[in-house]
Amino acid sequence: MMRTLRRFNFSTVMLVLGLLFLYLPMVVLVVYSFNASKLVTVWAGFSTQWYGELFRDQQILSAVWTSLRIAFFAASMAVCLGTVAAFVMTRFGHFRGKTALSSMVTAPLVMPEVITGLSLLLLFVQMAQITGWPADRGMATIWIAHTTFCSAYVAVVVAARLREVDHSIEEAAMDLGSPPLKTFFSITLPIITPALVAGWLLAFTLSLDDLVIASFVSGPGANTLPMVVFSSVRMGVSPKINALATLIILTVSLATLLAWFFMRRSETKRGAALQEAALHDD
Amino acid sequence: MKPSRLSARPATMLKRWQLGRRAVIALPLVWLTLFFLLPFALVLKISLSEAAIAIPPYGPLLEYADQTLHVFLNLGNYLFLLSDSLYIAAYWGSVKTAFIATAACLLLGYPMAYAMARASARWQLLLLLLVMLPSWTSFLIRVYAWMGILSNNGLINNLLIGLGLIDTPLRMMNTQFAVTIGIVYAYLPFMVLPLYAHLTRMDNSLLEAASDLGSRKLNTFIKVTLPLSMGGIVAGSMLVFIPAVGEFVIPELLGGPDTLMIGKVLWEEFFLNRDWPVASALAMVMLLLLLVPIVWFHRYQSRELE
Numbered sequence: 201m202m203r204t205l206r207r208f209n210f211s212t213v214m215l216v217l218g219l220l221f222l223y224l225p226m227v228v229l230v231v232y233s234f235n236a237s238k239l240v241t242v243w244a245g246f247s248t249q250w251y252g253e254l255f256r257d258q259q260i261l262s263a264v265w266t267s268l269r270i271a272f273f274a275a276s277m278a279v280c281l282g283t284v285a286a287f288v289m290t291r292f293g294h295f296r297g298k299t300a301l302s303s304m305v306t307a308p309l310v311m312p313e314v315i316t317g318l319s320l321l322l323l324f325v326q327m328a329q330i331t332g333w334p335a336d337r338g339m340a341t342i343w344i345a346h347t348t349f350c351s352a353y354v355a356v357v358v359a360a361r362l363r364e365v366d367h368s369i370e371e372a373a374m375d376l377g378s379p380p381l382k383t384f385f386s387i388t389l390p391i392i393t394p395a396l397v398a399g400w401l402l403a404f405t406l407s408l409d410d411l412v413i414a415s416f417v418s419g420p421g422a423n424t425l426p427m428v429v430f431s432s433v434r435m436g437v438s439p440k441i442n443a444l445a446t447l448i449i450l451t452v453s454l455a456t457l458l459a460w461f462f463m464r465r466s467e468t469k470r471g472a473a474l475q476e477a478a479l480h481d482d
Numbered sequence: 483m484k485p486s487r488l489s490a491r492p493a494t495m496l497k498r499w500q501l502g503r504r505a506v507i508a509l510p511l512v513w514l515t516l517f518f519l520l521p522f523a524l525v526l527k528i529s530l531s532e533a534a535i536a537i538p539p540y541g542p543l544l545e546y547a548d549q550t551l552h553v554f555l556n557l558g559n560y561l562f563l564l565s566d567s568l569y570i571a572a573y574w575g576s577v578k579t580a581f582i583a584t585a586a587c588l589l590l591g592y593p594m595a596y597a598m599a600r601a602s603a604r605w606q607l608l609l610l611l612l613v614m615l616p617s618w619t620s621f622l623i624r625v626y627a628w629m630g631i632l633s634n635n636g637l638i639n640n641l642l643i644g645l646g647l648i649d650t651p652l653r654m655m656n657t658q659f660a661v662t663i664g665i666v667y668a669y670l671p672f673m674v675l676p677l678y679a680h681l682t683r684m685d686n687s688l689l690e691a692a693s694d695l696g697s698r699k700l701n702t703f704i705k706v707t708l709p710l711s712m713g714g715i716v717a718g719s720m721l722v723f724i725p726a727v728g729e730f731v732i733p734e735l736l737g738g739p740d741t742l743m744i745g746k747v748l749w750e751e752f753f754l755n756r757d758w759p760v761a762s763a764l765a766m767v768m769l770l771l772l773l774v775p776i777v778w779f780h781r782y783q784s785r786e787l788e
Binding site: 214217226242300301305312322326347379408409411433459460467 | 524593630721769
């Protein structure tokens with residue numbers, strides 16, 4: 201009762217305003233991607249010509265492919281590294297180097313990109329001088345850079361899940377003679393799978409989105425999508441970029457809708473299971 | 483994995499597990515040391531070297547010649563930063579802009595997170611996804627959206643002129659205002675998320691107790707809700723402030739000649755002037771400026787991690 205009465209208060213109004221602030225610019229992008237005029241801000245009738253031009257732009261298409269490959273491999277590696285880091289920090293108690301590890305896991309979350317990018321480039325240059333690798337900077341160096349900062353995000357997501365999970369199941373398995381590695385793969389991993397999926401998706405979008413770090417550590421060979429978009433956007437607004445933005449927004453919205461659907465379904469299932477359990481208890 | 487649980491096992495097995503444990507710890511530790519910590523040492527090193535026309539464009543720090551080791555430590559880059567008012571103005575501009583944007587994010591984000599935490603369980607998930615969704619699209623494209631909205635022949639000016647409210651377009655693009663709006667827009671979800679996480683975890687019985695004891699709403703908010711959500715305020719503010727200080731894309735696309743920010747200056751020193759030592763010195767000073775906020779953020783975050 202109190203809840204319905206409180207519906208129209210200050211914070212609710214701010215929430216609506218905040219969501220409008222977040223979404224109106226994206227709606228504008230989408231609407232103007234269907235504009236017939238080359239001038240993005242003057243409406244000259246409905247047209248889908250910019251989508252056609254987008255799909256004929258070889259530079260953008262090959263950049264999309266490069267970005268997708270880097271993001272896939274960076275996210276996969278980041279999930280492995282991040283999960284191990286999260287597990288070590290939440291389950292291993294105290295060990296030497298723990299403070300160092302937890303600092304290095306949280307610092308990339310806030311580190312300004314220009315600093316990360318510059319420092320990694322200097323590392324790759326130095327490595328090339330000493331070991332001869334990497335002779336050419338490109339996809340491999342971007343992959344390493346993205347893996348490093350993405351694994352920090354994965355570690356935070358997975359650690360949050362590990363803290364929620366009941367530790368006693370793992371301990372019970374170990375007491376019954378299951379070795380640590382087997383316990384991890386047969387007990388812990390299945391429980392934290394949703395967090396791994398969430399972490400992978402987060403790392404994937406972060407890698408796809410990165411402009412600054414990739415610009416520093418990339419060589420002449422590899423152009424990622426943000427690098428191509430940036431050099432085009434610098435020249436001013438272009439309806440082709442609006443079309444690209446619309447496709448990105450559409451993809452992310454559909455994926456989010458799908459995630460929402462599954463999360464709600466599993467929540468309802470869990471609620472039903474809990475109710476049933478309560479009934480049987482009686 | 484407490485020792486007591488393992489003591490029943492044979493000693494050889496214990497030893498193997500100890501080895502495995504060390505290997506598991508070493509994996510993330512070695513990767514992050516190599517690709518996160520070591521690079522900073524190199525930035526420090528290059529910032530102390532002299533610019534040179536070479537590949538890579540800096541001189542050596544150590545040189546072995548005439549059977550003696552020569553060490554070249556050059557503080558010139560740091561002195562150069564102090565001598566040119568451009569750099570100090572850029573640092574000040576970055577900190578000021580980031581501070582204003584963080585305050586704006588907090589003022590808008592706190593009520594949003596508060597309303598989300600008070601919503602029914604069904605709505606909470608949907609609202610959370612709605613707030614986070616923009617940050618999963620593309621940072622670059624969300625900044626780009628404001629170029630079309632704020633420019634002289636952009637949406638806002640066309641609208642205002644069409645309504646007859648103004649005759650000449652307002653200059654909003656390439657101003658401090660545009661940069662601040664861009665930062666608030668891009669970073670708002672990162673402010674709301676930790677605030678929401680703290681507010682939703684809060685024990686509602688505390689609020690009920692306060693109200694039962696006759697505390698008024700505003701009083702309860704200031705004395706109970708606000709202190710309990712302090713962790714969220716710090717985490718959210720640092721997640722906005724620290725990256726915003728080093729921001730490059732937003733001042734590059736929305737800013738103008740009078741909106742100096744250090745991230746953009748560093749980028750130009752590196753890519754346009756190809757002066758790697760000065761760019762490294764700029765990065766070291768920025769890191770020094772951000773050291774206190776980063777440590778502050780880390781202390782709140784590591785409490786969450788354990």
